[in-house]
Amino acid sequence: MTYNFPDISGHFGQFGGSYMAETLVPAVEELTAQYLRFKDDAEFKAELAYELKHYVGRPSPIYHAKRLSEHLGGAQIYLKREDLNHTGAHKINSAMGQALLAKRMGKKRVIAETGAGMHGVATATVAARFGMECIVYMGAEDIVRQAPNVFRMKLLGATVVPVESGSKTLKDACNEAIRDWVTNVESTFYIFGTAAGPHPYPMMVRDFQCVIGNEAKVQMPEMIGRQPDAVIACVGGGSNAIGLFNPYIEIPEVQIIGVEAGGYGIASGKHAAPLTANAKVGVLHGNRVNLMQDENGQIIETHSISAGLDYPGVGPEHCLLKEIGRAQYVAINDDEAIAAFDALCRFEGIIPALESSHALAHAIKIAPTLAKEKVLLVNLSGRGDKDMNTVAKLKGITL
Amino acid sequence: MSRLQITFDALKQQQRKALIPFITAGDPAQKMTVPLMHGLVTAGADVIELGVPFSDPMADGPVIQRASERALKQGMTLRGVLNMVAEFRQQNTRTPVVLMGYGNPIEAMGWSEFAQRCEEVGVDGVLTVDFPPEESHDAFEHLQRHHIAPIFLLAPTTNEARIKQVAKLARGYVYYVSLKGVTGSGSIDLSAIEEKMPQLRKHIQLPIGVGFGIRDAATAKAVAKLCDGVVVGSRIVQEVETSNEQNVVANVSKLVSELRQAIDN
Ligand SMILES: Cc1ncc(COP(=O)(O)O)c(C=O)c1O
Numbered sequence: 001m002t003y004n005f006p007d008i009s010g011h012f013g014q015f016g017g018s019y020m021a022e023t024l025v026p027a028v029e030e031l032t033a034q035y036l037r038f039k040d041d042a043e044f045k046a047e048l049a050y051e052l053k054h055y056v057g058r059p060s061p062i063y064h065a066k067r068l069s070e071h072l073g074g075a076q077i078y079l080k081r082e083d084l085n086h087t088g089a090h091k092i093n094s095a096m097g098q099a100l101l102a103k104r105m106g107k108k109r110v111i112a113e114t115g116a117g118m119h120g121v122a123t124a125t126v127a128a129r130f131g132m133e134c135i136v137y138m139g140a141e142d143i144v145r146q147a148p149n150v151f152r153m154k155l156l157g158a159t160v161v162p163v164e165s166g167s168k169t170l171k172d173a174c175n176e177a178i179r180d181w182v183t184n185v186e187s188t189f190y191i192f193g194t195a196a197g198p199h200p201y202p203m204m205v206r207d208f209q210c211v212i213g214n215e216a217k218v219q220m221p222e223m224i225g226r227q228p229d230a231v232i233a234c235v236g237g238g239s240n241a242i243g244l245f246n247p248y249i250e251i252p253e254v255q256i257i258g259v260e261a262g263g264y265g266i267a268s269g270k271h272a273a274p275l276t277a278n279a280k281v282g283v284l285h286g287n288r289v290n291l292m293q294d295e296n297g298q299i300i301e302t303h304s305i306s307a308g309l310d311y312p313g314v315g316p317e318h319c320l321l322k323e324i325g326r327a328q329y330v331a332i333n334d335d336e337a338i339a340a341f342d343a344l345c346r347f348e349g350i351i352p353a354l355e356s357s358h359a360l361a362h363a364i365k366i367a368p369t370l371a372k373e374k375v376l377l378v379n380l381s382g383r384g385d386k387d388m389n390t391v392a393k394l395k396g397i398t399l
Numbered sequence: 400m401s402r403l404q405i406t407f408d409a410l411k412q413q414q415r416k417a418l419i420p421f422i423t424a425g426d427p428a429q430k431m432t433v434p435l436m437h438g439l440v441t442a443g444a445d446v447i448e449l450g451v452p453f454s455d456p457m458a459d460g461p462v463i464q465r466a467s468e469r470a471l472k473q474g475m476t477l478r479g480v481l482n483m484v485a486e487f488r489q490q491n492t493r494t495p496v497v498l499m500g501y502g503n504p505i506e507a508m509g510w511s512e513f514a515q516r517c518e519e520v521g522v523d524g525v526l527t528v529d530f531p532p533e534e535s536h537d538a539f540e541h542l543q544r545h546h547i548a549p550i551f552l553l554a555p556t557t558n559e560a561r562i563k564q565v566a567k568l569a570r571g572y573v574y575y576v577s578l579k580g581v582t583g584s585g586s587i588d589l590s591a592i593e594e595k596m597p598q599l600r601k602h603i604q605l606p607i608g609v610g611f612g613i614r615d616a617a618t619a620k621a622v623a624k625l626c627d628g629v630v631v632g633s634r635i636v637q638e639v640e641t642s643n644e645q646n647v648v649a650n651v652s653k654l655v656s657e658l659r660q661a662i663d664n
Contacts (some may be wrong), residue, residue, distance in 0.1 A: 009533065019502065019529045021458040023554040023579055025561065165464055171455065178457045183580040185556060282503045283529065284455060296476040297507025298454040 003249050005320060010199020010287075013323060016316030018198040019283050024178075027185045028286075032200040034105050039207065044100065051096050052211065055129065056086045058093075059215045062223060062377070068347040068364075075370035077363050078228065079350070079380040080216055082240065089353065089382030090212060090240040091122035095191055097208035099126035102189035109133040109188045113177040115142055115170035115236065116308030116355060117149025118382050119193030124158035126191075134158040137176040139169040142307045149386045167301040170236075170311045174285050194237025196315040198286030206317060209243025216377060217247050224375060230255035233379035234359040235275070235329065236308045238315035240381035246317070249326060258318055259362045261304035262331030272302035272310050275322050275329035279312075289313045290322075305334040305390065306354035308382075332358040332365075338394060340364050341384065353382035354390065402495040402523045403548055403571040406445055407606045407627065416662050417572075417628030418443055418619075419608055420635050420655055421499065423450035423466035424483055425475030427639055427647060434648050435639075436487045440494050442652040443659030446572075448526070448630065451480050451500030458528045460583035462633040465640065477504040477513070485520035497524035497550055497571070502538075510541040518545035524571045526550040532561075532568050539568065552576050555591060559598065566602040573603050574630060576611045577622070583633030587612035592625050616661035623662045631658060 005012045010032075018028055038044040052058040061084065065077045082090040095112075102110055110132050114120030120136040127134035136153055140162045143150050153160050166172040181190045195205040213231075220227050231248050233241035235258040248254045260273035271277065274290040282291035284299060292300050292312035304310040321327035332340075337354060340361035344352050352360060356379070363376045370376075384391070392399050400408075410417055420439050424432050436447055452467035452475050459467070477500075484496050498517070505513050505527065517525065525547055530538060532551065542549050548571030553562060556579065565573065577592050578585050592609060599607055609622050610630025619629045635651060642650045 017534050018531070019534050020531060021528050021554075022531060022552040023458075023556050023576060025531050026556045026558060165461075165468075166454065175455050175457045179460070179581045182458065183584060185579055280507065282506050283501075284503060285457070286529070288534075291503070293503065293507060295507065296478075297504035298471060299503070300454075 005317065006199065006203050010203065012202070012316040012320040014281070015289055015319040016199060016202055016287050019286050019288065020198050021182060023182045024185060027181070028198050028200070035101060035200050035204050038101060038104055044104070048097055048100055051100070052093070056092050056096060057084065058211065060084050062216065062219045065348050068343060069367065071347055072364060072367040074368040074372065075366070075374035075376050076372070077367060078375060078377045080212060080244065080377060082212060082379060082381045083350070083352065083356070083383035087118070087122050087125050088385065089118040089122065090209060090243065091119040091193060092125065093211055093243065094205045094208040094239060095119065095122035095126045098189065098191045099130055099132070102132065102191070103130055105189065107187065107189035109184065110191050111135045111137070111177050111180050111188055112191045113137045113170065113173040113193060115173065115310060116306065116353065117142065117146040117153065117386055118308060120158070120160070121149050121152050121156070123191045124153040124156035127158065128156045135180065136160050137163055137173040137180070139163050139167070139173045141168040142170065145390050146307055146386050147389055169307065171299065178285070193239070194315060195239040195242045195317060196237040196285065196287055196289065196313060202287065202316050205239050206242045206246055209239050210246050212240065212243040212379065213245065213247030216244065220377065227251055227254050228375040228377035230257055231377045232257045232259060232359050232363050234259045234309060234355050234381060235314060235318060236311050236355060238318045240379050242315060242317050244379045245321070245327060256321065256327035257362065258327055258329045259358045260329060260331045261306060261309035261358060262333040263303040265333050266331055270303040271331060272304040272312065273331040274312065274314050275318060276331040284313050287316050289316050289319050305337060306358065308353070308355040309358065330362055332361040336361040341391065351384040352380055353384050354387045356381045401546065401548065401571070402493070403446065406495055407572065410445060416623040417445040417606065417608065418655070418659055418662055419446045419448055419628050419630040420444050421448040421450060421630060421632035422635060422639065423452055423463065423470050424480040425452060425470030425473045426466040426636070427469060428644055429473050429475060429479065431644060431647060432483050433486050435651060437490065438648040438652040439655055440491060442655035444494065444655060445628070446495045446497060448497045448499045449480065449484070451477055451498055451504060453501040453504060456501065458581055460581040460633060462583045462637050462640065466636045477508055481516045481520050481522070484522050488521040495523040496521065497526060498522055499526040500528065502527045502530045510538050514541035514545040514547055517547045522547060524548035524550045526552070526574065528552065532564055550574055553599065555579055555595065562599060562602050569605055572606040572608050572628065575599060575607055575609045575626065577609050578612045580611070582611055585612055587618060587622065589621055589625070592622065596625055616657045619658045620661040620664070629662065
């Protein structure tokens, strides 16, 4: 089978598409046209490559977590170090690409939604880099749990707008950013944070994030003489995961595992794992995806310890990869993620983001069941500095 | 002939413009919605847009967002809204009712069952804000089979090609959103509407209603001159918000009467 998604109108099989209010339809059509025009443009590609190398600090290394692997006594865990990027997460890969596109489209104002604040920081950063006005929408609850990132965004010159509606988390920040875009559609570029939303975002954000998997495909053979047995990444909207996964789709020997936020456990209903929980297909934020909802089609409140995974939907390409069986999706609960967070701190001297800790936790779970020669490549999507407040609170410590 | 067509034909003959108020079903309480609908008609409404509350109303401003939250807290569901229309129809078989909302509650029910129920209870049109024509093929088939009009939004940003496309698919009337923004925001730019109208009329034979940003009788009157009907949403929902169960019907009726008089004079 040749895997070639999305189709021309942004569909990944039955998933994806472009479900937008009329005012925004011309804007997303224009964005698609401009993206398709520039994505293979030699000058655009050269500028992006230059920024990724000299500003973001790519390529990010791959690191063999030897002490942790030895401790677990099974498969070898390797980490793709997206935490070492400028601003501390994978989000800047796509924020940079979108900012360069915004520049070419003559947009001087950029907006973004953010959960953990990493995408907000990445957007504020590229906005400062290119002299653009930047507004970031962030749920009031997330503003509390990711306070250090709020301050970083402000230092970078962005305006952070607290969102008080609904569950006061990522999905509500998304609603508010869309409202801003409807109102300011002509002046504004919406730098979307994940591989979801209306076409072309799932495709465009994926393409920009594929730098992760494309690098890994070169780096792994250099390090170990072959590709890994499995690639593992956490899935919020799914951008860091699809960036690692997509280049590996064509290598059937490589297992693909997405890790969703299990919160208090799938059975509790308090989680953010639509794929693992087989959530019904529905439409939110411009795309058709598996969506956590009640029997009346209202979106239900999700729970995860990590703000970046606390989202009721998931990008359309992950829905498709699950449906066709090319990728497997599992959930990791809050307490398992925290244990993995602690383990990486102690065994390797790396403080991971709570989001990334979910991916790591699954590797830690399966490594002991596998032979020592097996290799698991985990996407360490971000660093954990932003999570100090959350982790301290859990440990009963006030900073 | 459909109720929408009969209504707009009659208005045209009388050389009057349609008044189309919007309320959110279940706001402020489920038991108030049907009395409110009758109140709207008595006060001069020609068509009722009945909002189906959704947890994530991305195209709405704070006023209608809060109305949705109040309604959902009351346990309002799409099935419940359909039952309300059935109850309304026991006394009123004349006034068209258009359901307005987001696609996901309908997706959850299934378009087939939804369209069938719409026909059974006497819904005349359906407007799903986040389902543009490109993504609505299935939906249309079901609506068409049950003689329910798909109502479309057009915006200042809509280009000619899309106007043509909507002209082909739309039934009942077309709803022109007069400003870039969410419901309840900004103020209306009359000259911009006047400028856009000939382009819309060139392709659209159906009546054209204009809404978003109409907050008082004077504006309603001015807008009515330019099109076939005025849609008033947030201003009415705001009236609901500041009323209580005892006076909400009277307060909303008073407001709608004022709008009616302004439009007719
Ligand atoms: C470090 C990190 N990893 C992962 C995510 C989840 O997003 P996505 O699934 O798009 O990679 C976030 C989102 O905020 C993040 O900050």
